[in-house]
Amino acid sequence: MIIVKIGGNILDNPERLRRFLVDFSKLQGPKLLVHGGGKIASAIGQRLGITPVMVEGRRVTDAETLELVTMVYGGLVNKQVVAQLQAVGCNAIGMTGADANAILATKRPVREVDYGFAGDVAGKESINITAIVAILQAGLTPVFAPLTHDGNGSLLNTNADTIASVLATALATKHKVTLVYCFEKKGVLANADDDDSVIAHINPEKYKELKEEGVVTAGMVPKLDNAFAALHQGVSDVLIGEAEALLSIKETDKPYAGTTISLE
Amino acid sequence: MIIVKIGGNILDNPERLRRFLVDFSKLQGPKLLVHGGGKIASAIGQRLGITPVMVEGRRVTDAETLELVTMVYGGLVNKQVVAQLQAVGCNAIGMTGADANAILATKRPVREVDYGFAGDVAGKESINITAIVAILQAGLTPVFAPLTHDGNGSLLNTNADTIASVLATALATKHKVTLVYCFEKKGVLANADDDDSVIAHINPEKYKELKEEGVVTAGMVPKLDNAFAALHQGVSDVLIGEAEALLSIKETDKPYAGTTISLE
Numbered sequence: 001m002i003i004v005k006i007g008g009n010i011l012d013n014p015e016r017l018r019r020f021l022v023d024f025s026k027l028q029g030p031k032l033l034v035h036g037g038g039k040i041a042s043a044i045g046q047r048l049g050i051t052p053v054m055v056e057g058r059r060v061t062d063a064e065t066l067e068l069v070t071m072v073y074g075g076l077v078n079k080q081v082v083a084q085l086q087a088v089g090c091n092a093i094g095m096t097g098a099d100a101n102a103i104l105a106t107k108r109p110v111r112e113v114d115y116g117f118a119g120d121v122a123g124k125e126s127i128n129i130t131a132i133v134a135i136l137q138a139g140l141t142p143v144f145a146p147l148t149h150d151g152n153g154s155l156l157n158t159n160a161d162t163i164a165s166v167l168a169t170a171l172a173t174k175h176k177v178t179l180v181y182c183f184e185k186k187g188v189l190a191n192a193d194d195d196d197s198v199i200a201h202i203n204p205e206k207y208k209e210l211k212e213e214g215v216v217t218a219g220m221v222p223k224l225d226n227a228f229a230a231l232h233q234g235v236s237d238v239l240i241g242e243a244e245a246l247l248s249i250k251e252t253d254k255p256y257a258g259t260t261i262s263l264e
Numbered sequence: 265m266i267i268v269k270i271g272g273n274i275l276d277n278p279e280r281l282r283r284f285l286v287d288f289s290k291l292q293g294p295k296l297l298v299h300g301g302g303k304i305a306s307a308i309g310q311r312l313g314i315t316p317v318m319v320e321g322r323r324v325t326d327a328e329t330l331e332l333v334t335m336v337y338g339g340l341v342n343k344q345v346v347a348q349l350q351a352v353g354c355n356a357i358g359m360t361g362a363d364a365n366a367i368l369a370t371k372r373p374v375r376e377v378d379y380g381f382a383g384d385v386a387g388k389e390s391i392n393i394t395a396i397v398a399i400l401q402a403g404l405t406p407v408f409a410p411l412t413h414d415g416n417g418s419l420l421n422t423n424a425d426t427i428a429s430v431l432a433t434a435l436a437t438k439h440k441v442t443l444v445y446c447f448e449k450k451g452v453l454a455n456a457d458d459d460d461s462v463i464a465h466i467n468p469e470k471y472k473e474l475k476e477e478g479v480v481t482a483g484m485v486p487k488l489d490n491a492f493a494a495l496h497q498g499v500s501d502v503l504i505g506e507a508e509a510l511l512s513i514k515e516t517d518k519p520y521a522g523t524t525i526s527l528e
């Protein structure tokens with residue numbers, strides 16, 4: 001089973017998105033897509049007179065921002081992706097964490113910062129695996145927007161990377177799962193200034209070395225920590241690379257074009 | 265199987281919607297909900313500077329109006345209804361016609377009027393019954409927004425009454441289906457000035473009489489014609505009444521509180 005996460009760098013580029021969805025449709029076997037937001041939410045928010053409130057680089061989800069992301073992520077982006085996948089023969093079904101009670105979250109507790117309607121997912125026990133597996137077994141491909149719910153009637157804004165990783169760890173209890181993060185670089189780079197210096201494979205020993213040598217940049221550390229956390233919870237491989245590298249996952253004669261992260 | 269359609273008169277009233285969803289959650293057996301739009305789309309459209317274009321009382325769906333209804337109907341309204349149903353123990357899954365390729369439509373041909381991205385559904389053969397039945401069998405309750413798709417990547421705006429009736433006729437090929445239209449009156453009225461003059465039962469003979477006597481108002485004729493069309497295509501009963509009458513459907517000791525339309 002393959003779980004692929006795409007972010008704003010693809011969603012904001014219609015031609016790149018179209019090509020990515022064609023590639024995604026060609027992946028054989030059960031699969032899920034998780035998408036983030038992109039600039040469209042901010043653009044529509046601006047037209048609606050909703051000013052983004054950021055604290056320490058994170059968006060604060062007040063009531064009207066929650067309505068905005070519900071409309072834009074759960075409606076506009078999600079349904080456009082679904083309709084485009086249908087056009088290339090992939091029987092997609094758009095979902096949020098509220099749909100099929102797929103992902104239960106709790107409103108982030110207020111400490112120094114009140115993040116508003118931001119949802120934290122406790123872990124794989126918050127995932128309705130039965131429903132998701134039933135949907136996959138019906139031959140459908142779930143497409144998740146970055147929204148969850150609290151079980152009491154409120155939607156919550158949840159990071160798409162988190163949704164991808166928690167879905168992967170939950171499904172890994174029943175299936176062999178590969179988790180793919182499509183991002184803006186070709187992979188984890190040995191040299192930040194050289195886009196082609198992709199490190200093909202990182203295991204725990206290699207990761208330790210890379211951190212000691214200062215090769216891994218600060219921005220990559222949380223991504224890699226999350227990747228290893230997913231692996232320790234049973235996910236088989238985590239792949240990080242460009243959206244354009246997606247189909248190389250399935251090529252048997254050569255390795256994945258981005259970075260493969262595994263425990264071995 | 266019960267298919268219930270709700271419109272703006274309920275969606276625009278949060279307290280009435282909340283009560284309705286509690287009642288809907290109590291209906292036993294497989295069920296589907298279809299919702300329309302409501303005033304919220306116009307309100308958000310106004311804030312976005314989108315001016316509604318109406319021709320002969322019908323909204324013209326230009327490209328930005330399609331984005332608006334995709335956001336508002338497919339995102340905001342649909343997901344809020346789903347989250348609220350989850351809170352009362354109904355395992356809802358929000359859908360448009362694009363999701364699971366549930367409802368294929370064609371863009372309305374341009375004749376005197378160009379309705380833009382308005383989708384017409386040919387009939388029950390445009391419904392992916394297999395997928396909808398699989399979703400129902402997984403114990404899920406589909407909640408449909410009034411959107412379809414053309415199979416070529418475009419979403420289309422489709423009347424919620426039409427969606428409810430085409431889903432009902434398609435599912436009637438496999439199941440005993442009751443179709444319920446919740447609307448603003450208690451039922452079809454014998455006297456338009458008396459809200460309590462509900463006609464309990466209408467069959468084809470009675471309908472003929474009512475039309476001859478001029479009892480049925482012009483506004484009701486298309487609704488009743490559609491109801492009889494659904495019955496002729498295999499739907500068992502069509503019920504028209506207030507949202508508050510929903511639970512009386514299942515009461516065995518007294519009839520439905522609104523109007524029951526059937527062939528017998």
